[in-house]
Each structure stands twice: as structure tokens, then as C-alpha cells.
Amino acid sequence: MTKGLGNGILSGATGLLCLFLIMPTLIVAPISFTQTDFITFPPRGFSGRWYEAFFERPEWYGSLITSTMVAVVTTLLATLLGSMIALGLARLPRRANRLVSFFFLLPMIVPTIITAAALYSPFAKLGLVATVPGLVLAHTILALPFVVINVSAVAQSMDWRMVNAARSLGATPLVAFLRVTLPVLAPGIAAGAIFAFLTSFDEVVVALFVSGSGATTLPVQMWSGIRFEISPIVAAASCLLLVVSCLLLALFWFLKRK
Amino acid sequence: MTGAAVQISHLSKRYSDFVAVDDVSLDVAPGEFVTLLGLSGSGKTTTLMAVAGFVDLDAGRIAIDGRDIAGLPPEKRDLGVVFQNYALFPHLNVFENVAFPLRMRKWTQPAIEKAIGRVLDIVSLGHLATRRIAELSGGQQQRVALARALVFEPPVLLMDEPLGALDRSLRDQLQTEIKRIQRDLGVTVLYVTHDQEEALALSDRIAVMAEGKICQLATPDEIYENPASAFVAGFVGESNFIDVTMRGQDGPLATVAPTGIPGALFTATTSRAAAPAQAQAVMAIRPEALRLAALQDTPPCNAIPGRVALREFMGATVRLTIDTELGPMIVRDGRVSEAARFKAGDTVRLSWNERDALLFPPR
Structure with a gap:
């Protein structure tokens, strides 16, 4: 009897917590389909006009293109660098590994606002502010730890004798890397790449500092949108961001199951 | 191939x-x-x-x-x-x-x-x-x-x-x-x-x-x-080791005095591979080369008294640990052998053939 009651309380609490976590999503999705000219809750009517508006106004769809471009290049760069770092770390002795790992994980620990403020002045001098390369560089710093963590997790549990086995069976070091090391690390690399993409795609703090009229990302556009317009177009943009994130997370779980 | x-x-x-x-x-x-x-x-x-x-x-x-x-x-x-x-x-x-x-x-x-x-x-x-x-x-x-x-x-x-x-x-x-x-x-x-x-x-x-x-x-x-x-005698298979002093030698056979029992003398075989050069040597005997008998039987040479401390039944064989003046000695014999009849606490006589006692330089 007590056990049943306890289970009931636990289920209830868990349900409330889930509701709390999903609340922003539950609010933003209906708002984006409102017929009104401003954000209201509960929304009135049902229309896709704010999605149409999003894809008609260049400052909005342009920012989506910029964001996608920055996120894609950041993902490529961070995945390449991060995987190489993880491979190197896996071959270090345990203590050296811990010490060096700490450095590569710093961008995750240091408050983002500090990274942003620190980057601003050198970027300004180098003419990188309000440019796509500037955003890519800044986001690569932030995305790198996620790749290092994910690839390291696989690299450190991998039996490196496999590489020796491949060599003994006739593979040169390069072939052994391509045919054995890379495929074995692939799930970790894929997971790292997905997190790197998401890190860049919805990053706002550093982007606020580094972007400008030349290159504005979607989150930055949304931030100014909500400050100056309060139009439901922001809600539509939020939903688009959400859909991309969910799709990528679904991909991650799918890859993980394989 | x-x-x-x-x-x-x-x-x-x-x-x-x-x-x-x-x-x-x-x-x-x-x-x-x-x-x-x-x-x-x-x-x-x-x-x-x-x-x-x-x-x-x-x-x-x-x-x-x-x-x-x-x-x-x-x-x-x-x-x-x-x-x-x-x-x-x-x-x-x-x-x-x-x-x-x-x-x-x-x-x-x-x-x-x-x-x-x-x-x-x-x-x-x-x-x-x-x-x-x-x-x-x-x-x-x-x-x-x-x-x-x-x-x-x-x-x-x-x-x-x-x-x-x-x-x-x-x-x-x-x-x-x-x-x-x-x-x-x-x-x-x-x-x-x-x-x-x-x-x-x-x-x-x-x-x-x-x-x-x-x-x-x-x-x-x-x-x-x-x-x-x-080292090899102890690493490959089991051996009982006894510290001894060399007393005399006749061909491959040697007379030795165990360090643990003053006055006692044993005969043993110097190993072909490595004969001990000094006076100090170690004698190695395989557990299956040791024979167990009741103490009252007439004592042959190369024998010491002891008491069964532990009897482990291994299936095909029986492994006995015997407490002696030379320290614990391991005896292994068949399931239906004479040695297998002894129980923990029995007083026994341990004996061995001089061919089965090999002398090595100390470890």
C-alpha cells in the first residue's frame, strides 16, 4: 500500500518535472501559428503567415542561411580538430591525458560571456567581427570540447591492438587507420559532429559580440526581433530551430543504437 | 602450407x-x-x-x-x-x-x-x-x-x-x-x-x-x-624446496645435510643442467615423488616424520600438506593411493628416492 503511494508520488513528480522542461516548447509552438500581429498567449486563430513572413524577409531567411553556413563549417573544423585531439589524448599516459584534456575542455567551463568579451578585441583588430570566418572561429572554440569528449569516449575504450592486428594482416599504417581506426571511432565522431553543429547553430552570446550587419546568425536575429518587433515571427523561428535540433538529436540516438 | x-x-x-x-x-x-x-x-x-x-x-x-x-x-x-x-x-x-x-x-x-x-x-x-x-x-x-x-x-x-x-x-x-x-x-x-x-x-x-x-x-x-x-623446478609444476649443505659427492650422487635438522643426512642427485658449485644448495622434490607411510614402519634413509596439516581432494589426485621440521611439504598422489588414506592430524613418515631429489645452486 505504502509502496503504491510512493510510486504514485514519484510518477506525479516526474510528470510535473517533464511538463516544466517541455513548457517553453508547448508555448512557443502554438504562438507561432497565431493570426494576430503580435505575440499573444493563448494564440488566436490558426495560420502559417509567420512562417511565410520568415521566408519572405531577407533579414530572417538570410540569418538562417548564415547560421547554417557557420554551423556546417564549424562542424567540419571542430570535428576534424577534435578527433585528432582525441586520438592524440588516447595515446597519452593517464596523468598527462587528464592534464591535457583539461585544456581542451576549458571552453566548456569558462563562462561563454568571458570567451565572447575576450575574442572581441583581437577579432576587431583582425577585421573578423561581423564576418562568417570570425563566427566560425569563435564557434569552433566552443564546439571543440564536445567533439573531444565524444571521440575520446570511444578512443579510450578501443582496443588499440586492433591496429596492430590490421598491420600484421598486411595493412600499411594509413590503410589500418582508414579501414580500422576510423570506422571503429565513427559513432563517436558522428556524435561529436552533431553536438558541434547544435552548439554553433543555437549559440547566441558569442554571436552577439562577433556578428554584425555583414553576418547575423538566426539566434542573434531572434534576439533583436524580440527586442524591437515582438512579432510572432520570432516564435516561428524558434520552432524552426527546435525542429532542426530535434532531428539532429533523433539522428544521434539512432546512430547510438547502431 | x-x-x-x-x-x-x-x-x-x-x-x-x-x-x-x-x-x-x-x-x-x-x-x-x-x-x-x-x-x-x-x-x-x-x-x-x-x-x-x-x-x-x-x-x-x-x-x-x-x-x-x-x-x-x-x-x-x-x-x-x-x-x-x-x-x-x-x-x-x-x-x-x-x-x-x-x-x-x-x-x-x-x-x-x-x-x-x-x-x-x-x-x-x-x-x-x-x-x-x-x-x-x-x-x-x-x-x-x-x-x-x-x-x-x-x-x-x-x-x-x-x-x-x-x-x-x-x-x-x-x-x-x-x-x-x-x-x-x-x-x-x-x-x-x-x-x-x-x-x-x-x-x-x-x-x-x-x-x-x-x-x-x-x-x-x-x-x-x-x-x-x-626457479624452473618451482615454476613448471610444483616442487618442495629444502635448503641443504653439501657434504660429499660420488658421481651424480651427493650427501647433503638439511639446514633445518641438525645431524641429519640425505642423499640426493646433482642436476645435470646445473650442479651446485658452493657448499650451500637447494634440494627440490616433486610432490608426486614423496611417499607417505605410517610413522611406526621401519625408517628407510631419506625420510622425515611429519603431521598431516591439510588434505585437499582434487578429483583424480589428493594433495596433502605435511608439517615437518623442514617446513610444510606438499605431497600429491592418486585418489586410491596409500597416501590418500591419511587424514588431517595423522602422524606420518615422508620418504623419497635419491633419484627424485635434485640439487640446485641456491635461488
């Missing part, structure tokens, strides 16, 4: 302040099964991995059928290697794991399929070709590793503790199978293990290693019956 000769001469490898392999030389005949037997850190795996090409040697020469391979990278040596924990490729299925060396050698698909069909039959895995590695049991993974190392018909097979991760009964079964496959194919095998029973059962010859050196290289029988040192 026929085996090749392996000549290892004056191999040395040192890691900063640790000598892993110290001037090791070993000639393996074509088709021979030689085991490197030793504890961890004895240099056995380093020696094997040097032959495979994964250790940069400080000195030494390794030749296969007279051809020096010491300078070749592992992929050019054409040797089959079975690694500890198998090192199978988890992203490939059984067929593709075994096909890997053939694809590296650019074989055609029909030739690959034919060779794999054959080798999977040899290791009795024909029905599992499309399985993923994670779906196999330990014993099956071991067979895949063996098939992968044999499929390209290397003249020499190197095996590093291949049965280390398996349980006893599976080990015995695979041991027999490895021996059968090696005989059928005629391949030369260099095998590394720390398990003396495995080494005794499989090998044509055993190289007992310690501290980077080979202490004895001989057939299993010879190593068991005529160990070259007290």
Missing part, C-alpha cells in the same frame, strides 16, 4: 631503466610448436612482438627461413598473429574479419570466398560467417582470430596468450584444437603463455623465460623431469 624456420639471435630490448629482453636466442624448426613460458615482465611478449614487428629492437636479428626480417614493417613480414583478447574488428562481420588479410593482398572475390570457406571449416565456424563479432562467444571469437591469422597461409603463426580470457574447460578444448590444426597445416608456431599446463600440453619445446632471459629451452618432459634451475 608448410612451416618456416624462425631464427632469433641475440635479441635485446631495454625500456629506459628496465631490460625487457636480454640477449635472447632461439631457433625454431619448420613446423615446430615452441612456447615462451614466463610470468608477466619476463620478456616473453616483447620477444613475440619483436618477431611480429611491433618492437623496435636495440640489438638482434630475426630471420624466417634464413631471410632477415628485422628491418621490415609488420605488414611486410607475412606472419599470422593472434593477439591477446583477439583484437577482432567490431565493425566487420566474421566473413569480413577473416577476409581482411586477403583484401589487403588484393585477392579476387571468388578466391577470397573459397579460402574463407575452407578456413572457417577448419575452425568449425562455417555456419557463423555472417554473424557480427559482438554476437559471438569468447571461444568463437578465438576461432575467428585463429582463422583470420591462418587464412593467408603464413608459414609462421605467433600467438600471444590466445586462451587467456577463456574458462578452464573451453581452454582445454581449444588447446586440443589448436594442436590439431597446427599438425594438419604444418605451420610453425611461436606461442606465449604464463600457464604452465598449457605450455606442457601444447609444445614440442618450451622456452622458460625470466627477467628477459631464457632459463631453459627443452621438451616439456625434459623441463619437468630435469629442470635447469630451482
Whole structure:
């Protein structure tokens, strides 16, 4: 009897917590389909006009293109660098590994606002502010730890004798890397790449500092949108961001199951 | 497939302040099964991995059928290697794991399929070709590793503790199978293990290693019956050790005084391999060479009284620990032997034949 009651309380609490976590999503999705000219809750009517508006106004769809471009290049760069770092770390002795790992994980620990403020002045001098390369560089710093963590997790549990086995069976070091090391690390690399993409795609703090009229990302556009317009177009943009994130997370779980 | 000769001469490898392999030389005949037997850190795996090409040697020469391979990278040596924990490729299925060396050698698909069909039959895995590695049991993974190392018909097979991760009964079964496959194919095998029973059962010859050196290289029988040192006598099989002082010598026979019992004298045999040079020596007796009798019987020479401290029933044999003035002595005898009748607490007389008491320099 007590056990049943306890289970009931636990289920209830868990349900409330889930509701709390999903609340922003539950609010933003209906708002984006409102017929009104401003954000209201509960929304009135049902229309896709704010999605149409999003894809008609260049400052909005342009920012989506910029964001996608920055996120894609950041993902490529961070995945390449991060995987190489993880491979190197896996071959270090345990203590050296811990010490060096700490450095590569710093961008995750240091408050983002500090990274942003620190980057601003050198970027300004180098003419990188309000440019796509500037955003890519800044986001690569932030995305790198996620790749290092994910690839390291696989690299450190991998039996490196496999590489020796491949060599003994006739593979040169390069072939052994391509045919054995890379495929074995692939799930970790894929997971790292997905997190790197998401890190860049919805990053706002550093982007606020580094972007400008030349290159504005979607989150930055949304931030100014909500400050100056309060139009439901922001809600539509939020939903688009959400859909991309969910799709990528679904991909991650799918890859993980394989 | 026929085996090749392996000549290892004056191999040395040192890691900063640790000598892993110290001037090791070993000639393996074509088709021979030689085991490197030793504890961890004895240099056995380093020696094997040097032959495979994964250790940069400080000195030494390794030749296969007279051809020096010491300078070749592992992929050019054409040797089959079975690694500890198998090192199978988890992203490939059984067929593709075994096909890997053939694809590296650019074989055609029909030739690959034919060779794999054959080798999977040899290791009795024909029905599992499309399985993923994670779906196999330990014993099956071991067979895949063996098939992968044999499929390209290397003249020499190197095996590093291949049965280390398996349980006893599976080990015995695979041991027999490895021996059968090696005989059928005629391949030369260099095998590394720390398990003396495995080494005794499989090998044509055993190289007992310690501290980077080979202490004895001989057939299993010879190593068991005529160990070259007290270390080998204790490492391969069990031995009882008694500290003694040499008193006189007549050919191979010697008279010795045990350090533990003032006034007593025993006769023993000086070992052919290493006769003690000084007055101090150690006498080694196998547990199965000791005889047990009731104390009141007439005492022969080479006998001491004792008391049974522990009786362990091992199945086919019985193992008794006897407390004596020389310390605890282990006796092993058959399940239905006279010794097996004694129980813990019985007073007994331990005796042995002078042929079975071997004298070595002190350890």
C-alpha cells in the first residue's frame, strides 16, 4: 500500500518535472501559428503567415542561411580538430591525458560571456567581427570540447591492438587507420559532429559580440526581433530551430543504437 | 602450407631503466610448436612482438627461413598473429574479419570466398560467417582470430596468450584444437603463455623465460623431469624446496645435510643442467615423488616424520600438506593411493628416492 503511494508520488513528480522542461516548447509552438500581429498567449486563430513572413524577409531567411553556413563549417573544423585531439589524448599516459584534456575542455567551463568579451578585441583588430570566418572561429572554440569528449569516449575504450592486428594482416599504417581506426571511432565522431553543429547553430552570446550587419546568425536575429518587433515571427523561428535540433538529436540516438 | 624456420639471435630490448629482453636466442624448426613460458615482465611478449614487428629492437636479428626480417614493417613480414583478447574488428562481420588479410593482398572475390570457406571449416565456424563479432562467444571469437591469422597461409603463426580470457574447460578444448590444426597445416608456431599446463600440453619445446632471459629451452618432459634451475623446478609444476649443505659427492650422487635438522643426512642427485658449485644448495622434490607411510614402519634413509596439516581432494589426485621440521611439504598422489588414506592430524613418515631429489645452486 505504502509502496503504491510512493510510486504514485514519484510518477506525479516526474510528470510535473517533464511538463516544466517541455513548457517553453508547448508555448512557443502554438504562438507561432497565431493570426494576430503580435505575440499573444493563448494564440488566436490558426495560420502559417509567420512562417511565410520568415521566408519572405531577407533579414530572417538570410540569418538562417548564415547560421547554417557557420554551423556546417564549424562542424567540419571542430570535428576534424577534435578527433585528432582525441586520438592524440588516447595515446597519452593517464596523468598527462587528464592534464591535457583539461585544456581542451576549458571552453566548456569558462563562462561563454568571458570567451565572447575576450575574442572581441583581437577579432576587431583582425577585421573578423561581423564576418562568417570570425563566427566560425569563435564557434569552433566552443564546439571543440564536445567533439573531444565524444571521440575520446570511444578512443579510450578501443582496443588499440586492433591496429596492430590490421598491420600484421598486411595493412600499411594509413590503410589500418582508414579501414580500422576510423570506422571503429565513427559513432563517436558522428556524435561529436552533431553536438558541434547544435552548439554553433543555437549559440547566441558569442554571436552577439562577433556578428554584425555583414553576418547575423538566426539566434542573434531572434534576439533583436524580440527586442524591437515582438512579432510572432520570432516564435516561428524558434520552432524552426527546435525542429532542426530535434532531428539532429533523433539522428544521434539512432546512430547510438547502431 | 608448410612451416618456416624462425631464427632469433641475440635479441635485446631495454625500456629506459628496465631490460625487457636480454640477449635472447632461439631457433625454431619448420613446423615446430615452441612456447615462451614466463610470468608477466619476463620478456616473453616483447620477444613475440619483436618477431611480429611491433618492437623496435636495440640489438638482434630475426630471420624466417634464413631471410632477415628485422628491418621490415609488420605488414611486410607475412606472419599470422593472434593477439591477446583477439583484437577482432567490431565493425566487420566474421566473413569480413577473416577476409581482411586477403583484401589487403588484393585477392579476387571468388578466391577470397573459397579460402574463407575452407578456413572457417577448419575452425568449425562455417555456419557463423555472417554473424557480427559482438554476437559471438569468447571461444568463437578465438576461432575467428585463429582463422583470420591462418587464412593467408603464413608459414609462421605467433600467438600471444590466445586462451587467456577463456574458462578452464573451453581452454582445454581449444588447446586440443589448436594442436590439431597446427599438425594438419604444418605451420610453425611461436606461442606465449604464463600457464604452465598449457605450455606442457601444447609444445614440442618450451622456452622458460625470466627477467628477459631464457632459463631453459627443452621438451616439456625434459623441463619437468630435469629442470635447469630451482626457479624452473618451482615454476613448471610444483616442487618442495629444502635448503641443504653439501657434504660429499660420488658421481651424480651427493650427501647433503638439511639446514633445518641438525645431524641429519640425505642423499640426493646433482642436476645435470646445473650442479651446485658452493657448499650451500637447494634440494627440490616433486610432490608426486614423496611417499607417505605410517610413522611406526621401519625408517628407510631419506625420510622425515611429519603431521598431516591439510588434505585437499582434487578429483583424480589428493594433495596433502605435511608439517615437518623442514617446513610444510606438499605431497600429491592418486585418489586410491596409500597416501590418500591419511587424514588431517595423522602422524606420518615422508620418504623419497635419491633419484627424485635434485640439487640446485641456491635461488
